[in-house]
Amino acid sequence: MINTLVRPADLRDHQQLSNLVFFETRLHRHLDWRSPLEWLGAPFYWALEEGGQITAALACPEEIAGIAWMRLFVYTGRWSAENAWQLLWATARREIEQAGGARAAAIAIQPWFQEILAASGFENRQQIVLLEWRGFAGQPSAARETAGIRIRKMTEADLPEVEKTDAASFDPLWQNPLETLRRAFAQALYVTVAENEAGIIGYQLSTGGGQRAHLARLAVHPAGQGKGVGSALLSDLFTYLTDTGISRLSVNTQSDNRISLSLYQRMGFVRTGEQYPVYTFDIPARAKEAT
Ligand SMILES: CC(C)(COP(=O)(O)OP(=O)(O)OC[C@H]1O[C@@H](n2cnc3c(N)ncnc32)[C@H](O)[C@@H]1OP(=O)(O)O)[C@@H](O)C(=O)NCCC(=O)NCCS
Numbered sequence: 001m002i003n004t005l006v007r008p009a010d011l012r013d014h015q016q017l018s019n020l021v022f023f024e025t026r027l028h029r030h031l032d033w034r035s036p037l038e039w040l041g042a043p044f045y046w047a048l049e050e051g052g053q054i055t056a057a058l059a060c061p062e063e064i065a066g067i068a069w070m071r072l073f074v075y076t077g078r079w080s081a082e083n084a085w086q087l088l089w090a091t092a093r094r095e096i097e098q099a100g101g102a103r104a105a106a107i108a109i110q111p112w113f114q115e116i117l118a119a120s121g122f123e124n125r126q127q128i129v130l131l132e133w134r135g136f137a138g139q140p141s142a143a144r145e146t147a148g149i150r151i152r153k154m155t156e157a158d159l160p161e162v163e164k165t166d167a168a169s170f171d172p173l174w175q176n177p178l179e180t181l182r183r184a185f186a187q188a189l190y191v192t193v194a195e196n197e198a199g200i201i202g203y204q205l206s207t208g209g210g211q212r213a214h215l216a217r218l219a220v221h222p223a224g225q226g227k228g229v230g231s232a233l234l235s236d237l238f239t240y241l242t243d244t245g246i247s248r249l250s251v252n253t254q255s256d257n258r259i260s261l262s263l264y265q266r267m268g269f270v271r272t273g274e275q276y277p278v279y280t281f282d283i284p285a286r287a288k289e290a291t
Contacts, residue, residue, distance in 0.1 A: 002051040006091040009047040009057055011040050016054045017047070020074045026081065028073040028106070028113045033176075033183040036072035044068055044096065046088055048075075056084035058092055060104060064175050068096060068283075070106035073113065085116050093283055101285035105173060109276050122279035127255040131269040135247040136238065146228040151236045154191040154203060156182070161200040162193065169219035173280075174254075176217065189213055190240050194220070194229045204233040206249070213241055215251040218260070225259075234267050254278070 009017065014037060021027070021036050029036060039045060042061035047054045056075035060068040075084035096102050107128055108114040118124070154162065163178045170176075176184065184205055185191055190213070194202035202220035206213050215237065220229045241249060251269060253260045265271075 005049045006046050006087055009045040013047055024074050026075050030069050030071040033180050046091055048087055058088035064172050066102050068102040068104045081112055096283045097286040101283050104281045106279045107276050117279040122281040124277040124279050126278050127275040128252050129255050130272045130274040131251050131264050132272050133249040133269045146232040148196050149194050151192050151194050154193045158193055162203050165221045166219050168221050194233055202229045212248045213246050230263050
Protein backbone atom coordinates (compact mmCIF):
# COMPACT_ATOMS: atom_id res chain seq x y z
CA MET A 1 0.00 0.00 0.00
CA ILE A 2 1.31 3.49 -0.87
CA ASN A 3 1.38 5.98 1.99
CA THR A 4 -0.29 9.32 1.37
CA LEU A 5 1.24 12.18 3.26
CA VAL A 6 0.63 15.95 3.37
CA ARG A 7 3.84 17.66 4.45
CA PRO A 8 5.46 21.10 4.18
CA ALA A 9 7.06 21.68 0.77
CA ASP A 10 10.62 23.02 0.75
CA LEU A 11 13.45 23.89 -1.61
CA ARG A 12 14.32 20.20 -2.14
CA ASP A 13 10.95 19.86 -3.90
CA HIS A 14 11.89 22.42 -6.55
CA GLN A 15 12.39 19.95 -9.39
CA GLN A 16 9.23 17.94 -8.79
CA LEU A 17 7.12 21.04 -8.27
CA SER A 18 8.50 22.76 -11.34
CA ASN A 19 7.43 19.74 -13.41
CA LEU A 20 3.94 20.01 -11.94
CA VAL A 21 3.71 23.77 -12.41
CA PHE A 22 4.98 23.76 -16.00
CA PHE A 23 3.36 20.60 -17.37
CA GLU A 24 0.23 20.05 -15.34
CA THR A 25 -2.98 21.55 -16.70
CA ARG A 26 -4.92 20.96 -13.47
CA LEU A 27 -3.62 24.13 -11.95
CA HIS A 28 -4.72 27.29 -10.17
CA ARG A 29 -2.04 29.97 -10.24
CA HIS A 30 -2.38 33.39 -8.65
CA LEU A 31 -1.79 36.58 -10.68
CA ASP A 32 1.50 37.24 -8.96
CA TRP A 33 4.84 39.04 -9.20
CA ARG A 34 6.58 35.78 -8.22
CA SER A 35 6.32 32.34 -9.79
CA PRO A 36 4.86 29.67 -7.45
CA LEU A 37 8.36 28.14 -7.23
CA GLU A 38 9.84 31.36 -5.88
CA TRP A 39 7.64 30.96 -2.80
CA LEU A 40 9.30 27.64 -1.87
CA GLY A 41 10.83 27.88 1.59
CA ALA A 42 8.03 30.13 2.88
CA PRO A 43 5.50 28.82 5.43
CA PHE A 44 2.03 27.67 4.27
CA TYR A 45 3.27 25.59 1.35
CA TRP A 46 2.32 21.91 1.33
CA ALA A 47 2.97 18.90 -0.87
CA LEU A 48 0.80 15.81 -1.11
CA GLU A 49 3.26 12.95 -1.43
CA GLU A 50 2.73 9.33 -2.32
CA GLY A 51 5.68 6.94 -2.27
CA GLY A 52 8.16 9.82 -2.70
CA GLN A 53 6.21 11.40 -5.58
CA ILE A 54 4.47 14.77 -5.20
CA THR A 55 1.03 14.39 -6.76
CA ALA A 56 -0.55 17.65 -5.56
CA ALA A 57 0.47 20.91 -3.86
CA LEU A 58 -1.10 23.95 -2.24
CA ALA A 59 0.63 27.24 -1.44
CA CYS A 60 -0.85 30.25 0.33
CA PRO A 61 2.14 31.98 1.95
CA GLU A 62 1.49 35.31 3.66
CA GLU A 63 2.94 38.34 1.94
CA ILE A 64 1.02 40.70 4.21
CA ALA A 65 0.52 39.35 7.75
CA GLY A 66 -2.89 37.75 8.11
CA ILE A 67 -3.57 37.45 4.34
CA ALA A 68 -3.07 34.06 2.68
CA TRP A 69 -3.69 34.26 -1.08
CA MET A 70 -4.02 30.87 -2.81
CA ARG A 71 -0.94 31.17 -5.02
CA LEU A 72 -0.82 27.58 -6.21
CA PHE A 73 -3.11 24.59 -6.25
CA VAL A 74 -2.03 21.82 -8.58
CA TYR A 75 -2.89 18.12 -8.78
CA THR A 76 -2.11 15.23 -11.09
CA GLY A 77 -4.60 12.87 -12.75
CA ARG A 78 -4.07 10.54 -9.78
CA TRP A 79 -6.62 12.70 -7.93
CA SER A 80 -9.93 14.37 -8.48
CA ALA A 81 -9.71 18.09 -7.77
CA GLU A 82 -12.02 17.62 -4.76
CA ASN A 83 -9.94 14.85 -3.17
CA ALA A 84 -6.61 16.59 -3.60
CA TRP A 85 -8.08 19.84 -2.29
CA GLN A 86 -9.74 18.21 0.72
CA LEU A 87 -6.49 16.59 1.86
CA LEU A 88 -4.37 19.70 1.39
CA TRP A 89 -6.95 22.21 2.65
CA ALA A 90 -7.59 20.25 5.87
CA THR A 91 -3.88 20.51 6.70
CA ALA A 92 -3.67 24.14 5.56
CA ARG A 93 -6.64 25.17 7.73
CA ARG A 94 -5.30 23.40 10.79
CA GLU A 95 -1.80 24.81 10.47
CA ILE A 96 -2.97 28.36 9.70
CA GLU A 97 -5.26 28.14 12.74
CA GLN A 98 -2.33 27.04 14.90
CA ALA A 99 -0.15 29.84 13.50
CA GLY A 100 -2.63 32.51 14.61
CA GLY A 101 -5.27 32.51 11.85
CA ALA A 102 -5.49 34.41 8.55
CA ARG A 103 -7.87 35.42 5.80
CA ALA A 104 -7.48 32.88 2.99
CA ALA A 105 -8.31 34.36 -0.43
CA ALA A 106 -8.35 33.39 -4.08
CA ILE A 107 -9.09 34.97 -7.45
CA ALA A 108 -10.62 31.89 -9.06
CA ILE A 109 -10.42 32.04 -12.84
CA GLN A 110 -11.42 28.45 -13.64
CA PRO A 111 -14.96 27.24 -12.87
CA TRP A 112 -13.70 23.97 -11.31
CA PHE A 113 -11.74 25.95 -8.71
CA GLN A 114 -14.70 28.27 -8.04
CA GLU A 115 -16.82 25.17 -7.31
CA ILE A 116 -14.25 23.74 -4.93
CA LEU A 117 -13.92 26.99 -2.99
CA ALA A 118 -17.68 27.48 -2.73
CA ALA A 119 -18.11 23.88 -1.53
CA SER A 120 -15.45 24.50 1.16
CA GLY A 121 -17.35 27.48 2.56
CA PHE A 122 -15.37 30.27 0.86
CA GLU A 123 -17.50 33.37 0.26
CA ASN A 124 -17.66 35.42 -2.94
CA ARG A 125 -18.29 39.06 -1.99
CA GLN A 126 -16.62 40.85 -4.90
CA GLN A 127 -15.42 40.33 -8.46
CA ILE A 128 -12.34 41.45 -10.29
CA VAL A 129 -13.57 43.27 -13.39
CA LEU A 130 -11.47 43.89 -16.50
CA LEU A 131 -11.46 47.17 -18.41
CA GLU A 132 -9.60 48.31 -21.49
CA TRP A 133 -8.54 51.65 -22.92
CA ARG A 134 -8.00 51.74 -26.69
CA GLY A 135 -6.22 54.98 -27.38
CA PHE A 136 -7.65 58.46 -27.40
CA ALA A 137 -9.88 57.87 -30.43
CA GLY A 138 -9.50 61.53 -31.33
CA GLN A 139 -10.34 62.94 -27.91
CA PRO A 140 -7.97 65.55 -26.51
CA SER A 141 -6.00 64.42 -23.46
CA ALA A 142 -6.80 65.86 -20.05
CA ALA A 143 -4.50 68.48 -18.56
CA ARG A 144 -1.17 66.86 -17.82
CA GLU A 145 -0.35 68.72 -14.61
CA THR A 146 -2.66 69.30 -11.64
CA ALA A 147 -1.93 72.40 -9.54
CA GLY A 148 0.94 71.75 -7.12
CA ILE A 149 1.48 68.20 -8.40
CA ARG A 150 4.46 66.95 -10.35
CA ILE A 151 4.49 63.63 -12.20
CA ARG A 152 7.91 62.05 -12.72
CA LYS A 153 9.41 58.62 -13.34
CA MET A 154 9.80 56.47 -10.24
CA THR A 155 13.29 55.41 -9.17
CA GLU A 156 14.19 52.45 -6.99
CA ALA A 157 15.01 54.86 -4.16
CA ASP A 158 11.34 55.93 -4.10
CA LEU A 159 10.09 52.44 -3.23
CA PRO A 160 9.99 52.82 0.61
CA GLU A 161 7.84 55.97 0.21
CA VAL A 162 5.71 54.26 -2.42
CA GLU A 163 5.13 51.36 -0.02
CA LYS A 164 3.67 53.82 2.52
CA THR A 165 1.29 55.24 -0.09
CA ASP A 166 0.29 51.73 -1.12
CA ALA A 167 -0.38 50.62 2.48
CA ALA A 168 -2.43 53.75 3.22
CA SER A 169 -4.52 53.46 0.03
CA PHE A 170 -5.40 49.77 -0.14
CA ASP A 171 -7.26 47.40 2.14
CA PRO A 172 -4.74 44.80 3.54
CA LEU A 173 -6.10 42.17 1.12
CA TRP A 174 -4.77 44.19 -1.82
CA GLN A 175 -1.59 45.75 -0.38
CA ASN A 176 1.86 45.16 -1.87
CA PRO A 177 4.79 45.21 0.59
CA LEU A 178 8.22 46.59 -0.29
CA GLU A 179 9.74 43.33 -1.60
CA THR A 180 6.79 42.83 -3.95
CA LEU A 181 6.95 46.45 -5.11
CA ARG A 182 10.66 45.90 -5.88
CA ARG A 183 9.78 42.92 -8.06
CA ALA A 184 6.94 44.78 -9.75
CA PHE A 185 9.22 47.75 -10.40
CA ALA A 186 11.83 45.46 -12.00
CA GLN A 187 9.19 43.93 -14.33
CA ALA A 188 7.42 47.17 -15.25
CA LEU A 189 7.34 49.12 -18.50
CA TYR A 190 6.47 52.58 -17.18
CA VAL A 191 6.31 53.62 -13.51
CA THR A 192 5.62 57.12 -12.24
CA VAL A 193 5.03 58.94 -8.97
CA ALA A 194 2.96 62.02 -8.24
CA GLU A 195 4.46 64.32 -5.66
CA ASN A 196 3.68 67.61 -3.98
CA GLU A 197 5.86 69.74 -1.69
CA ALA A 198 5.45 67.10 1.08
CA GLY A 199 6.64 64.18 -1.07
CA ILE A 200 5.11 61.22 -2.92
CA ILE A 201 1.32 61.07 -2.75
CA GLY A 202 0.52 58.65 -5.56
CA TYR A 203 1.95 56.24 -8.10
CA GLN A 204 1.11 54.07 -11.08
CA LEU A 205 2.92 50.99 -12.36
CA SER A 206 2.31 49.55 -15.82
CA THR A 207 3.69 46.47 -17.52
CA GLY A 208 3.66 45.38 -21.15
CA GLY A 209 5.31 45.79 -24.51
CA GLY A 210 4.52 45.49 -28.21
CA GLN A 211 1.01 46.85 -28.76
CA ARG A 212 -0.34 46.33 -25.26
CA ALA A 213 0.18 47.48 -21.73
CA HIS A 214 -1.44 46.68 -18.40
CA LEU A 215 -1.97 49.14 -15.56
CA ALA A 216 -1.04 46.89 -12.64
CA ARG A 217 -1.17 49.47 -9.80
CA LEU A 218 -2.68 52.91 -9.29
CA ALA A 219 -2.89 54.44 -5.83
CA VAL A 220 -3.22 57.89 -4.31
CA HIS A 221 -2.74 58.49 -0.60
CA PRO A 222 -6.15 59.06 1.06
CA ALA A 223 -4.98 62.53 2.15
CA GLY A 224 -4.56 63.50 -1.52
CA GLN A 225 -7.56 61.75 -3.09
CA GLY A 226 -10.32 63.55 -4.97
CA LYS A 227 -8.01 66.33 -6.23
CA GLY A 228 -7.23 64.99 -9.68
CA VAL A 229 -3.97 63.15 -8.84
CA GLY A 230 -5.25 59.78 -10.10
CA SER A 231 -6.46 61.43 -13.33
CA ALA A 232 -3.11 63.20 -13.76
CA LEU A 233 -1.19 59.92 -13.38
CA LEU A 234 -3.47 58.35 -16.00
CA SER A 235 -3.16 61.27 -18.42
CA ASP A 236 0.61 61.12 -18.22
CA LEU A 237 0.48 57.34 -18.79
CA PHE A 238 -1.77 57.80 -21.85
CA THR A 239 0.67 60.33 -23.28
CA TYR A 240 3.56 57.91 -22.76
CA LEU A 241 1.64 55.05 -24.40
CA THR A 242 0.56 57.17 -27.35
CA ASP A 243 4.14 58.41 -27.88
CA THR A 244 5.38 54.81 -27.71
CA GLY A 245 2.81 53.49 -30.19
CA ILE A 246 0.91 51.37 -27.65
CA SER A 247 -2.81 51.65 -28.23
CA ARG A 248 -4.28 49.22 -25.71
CA LEU A 249 -4.15 49.43 -21.94
CA SER A 250 -5.93 46.95 -19.69
CA VAL A 251 -6.68 47.28 -16.00
CA ASN A 252 -8.38 45.16 -13.34
CA THR A 253 -10.28 46.54 -10.41
CA GLN A 254 -12.77 45.36 -7.82
CA SER A 255 -16.48 45.40 -8.68
CA ASP A 256 -17.24 47.35 -5.47
CA ASN A 257 -14.46 49.94 -5.95
CA ARG A 258 -16.83 52.68 -7.15
CA ILE A 259 -14.21 55.44 -7.19
CA SER A 260 -11.74 53.60 -9.37
CA LEU A 261 -14.46 52.27 -11.69
CA SER A 262 -15.86 55.75 -12.25
CA LEU A 263 -12.38 57.21 -12.71
CA TYR A 264 -11.43 54.56 -15.28
CA GLN A 265 -14.68 54.97 -17.19
CA ARG A 266 -14.42 58.77 -17.18
CA MET A 267 -10.87 58.43 -18.55
CA GLY A 268 -12.07 56.31 -21.47
CA PHE A 269 -11.72 52.70 -20.25
CA VAL A 270 -14.58 50.36 -21.12
CA ARG A 271 -15.48 47.13 -19.37
CA THR A 272 -14.57 44.09 -21.44
CA GLY A 273 -17.27 41.95 -19.83
CA GLU A 274 -14.72 39.61 -18.28
CA GLN A 275 -14.79 39.24 -14.53
CA TYR A 276 -13.48 36.77 -11.96
CA PRO A 277 -14.77 36.07 -8.48
CA VAL A 278 -12.70 36.80 -5.39
CA TYR A 279 -13.29 34.19 -2.67
CA THR A 280 -12.33 34.61 0.97
CA PHE A 281 -12.42 32.38 4.02
CA ASP A 282 -11.54 33.63 7.49
CA ILE A 283 -9.57 31.13 9.53
CA PRO A 284 -9.67 32.15 13.18
CA ALA A 285 -6.73 31.65 15.53
CA ARG A 286 -7.04 28.45 17.52
CA ALA A 287 -8.36 29.28 20.99
CA LYS A 288 -5.82 28.50 23.73
CA GLU A 289 -6.72 25.33 25.54
CA ALA A 290 -7.67 25.75 29.18
CA THR A 291 -5.01 24.48 31.57
C1 LIG B 1 -8.72 55.22 -7.35
C2 LIG B 1 -7.76 56.34 -6.92
C3 LIG B 1 -6.37 56.02 -7.46
C4 LIG B 1 -8.25 57.65 -7.51
O1 LIG B 1 -7.31 58.66 -7.20
P1 LIG B 1 -7.77 60.21 -7.03
O2 LIG B 1 -6.55 61.03 -6.97
O3 LIG B 1 -8.72 60.32 -5.92
O4 LIG B 1 -8.51 60.40 -8.41
P2 LIG B 1 -9.15 61.72 -9.01
O5 LIG B 1 -9.25 62.78 -7.96
O6 LIG B 1 -8.39 62.05 -10.24
O7 LIG B 1 -10.57 61.21 -9.50
C5 LIG B 1 -11.33 60.30 -8.74
C6 LIG B 1 -12.80 60.56 -8.86
O8 LIG B 1 -13.38 59.99 -7.67
C7 LIG B 1 -13.84 61.06 -6.82
N1 LIG B 1 -13.35 60.76 -5.48
C8 LIG B 1 -12.09 60.61 -5.11
N2 LIG B 1 -12.03 60.31 -3.80
C9 LIG B 1 -13.31 60.27 -3.39
C10 LIG B 1 -13.91 59.97 -2.14
N3 LIG B 1 -13.19 59.65 -1.05
N4 LIG B 1 -15.25 59.99 -2.08
C11 LIG B 1 -16.00 60.26 -3.18
N5 LIG B 1 -15.46 60.53 -4.38
C12 LIG B 1 -14.14 60.55 -4.47
C13 LIG B 1 -13.21 62.30 -7.36
O9 LIG B 1 -13.98 63.44 -7.04
C14 LIG B 1 -13.19 62.01 -8.84
O10 LIG B 1 -14.50 62.11 -9.35
P3 LIG B 1 -14.77 62.67 -10.83
O11 LIG B 1 -14.16 61.60 -11.74
O12 LIG B 1 -16.24 62.72 -10.96
O13 LIG B 1 -14.08 63.97 -10.90
C15 LIG B 1 -7.72 56.48 -5.38
O14 LIG B 1 -9.04 56.65 -4.91
C16 LIG B 1 -7.07 55.32 -4.65
O15 LIG B 1 -5.87 55.28 -4.50
N6 LIG B 1 -7.88 54.36 -4.19
C17 LIG B 1 -7.38 53.22 -3.44
C18 LIG B 1 -6.55 52.31 -4.31
C19 LIG B 1 -7.34 51.86 -5.51
O16 LIG B 1 -8.50 51.51 -5.39
N7 LIG B 1 -6.68 51.85 -6.69
C20 LIG B 1 -7.28 51.49 -7.94
C21 LIG B 1 -7.74 50.10 -7.95
S1 LIG B 1 -6.77 49.06 -8.95
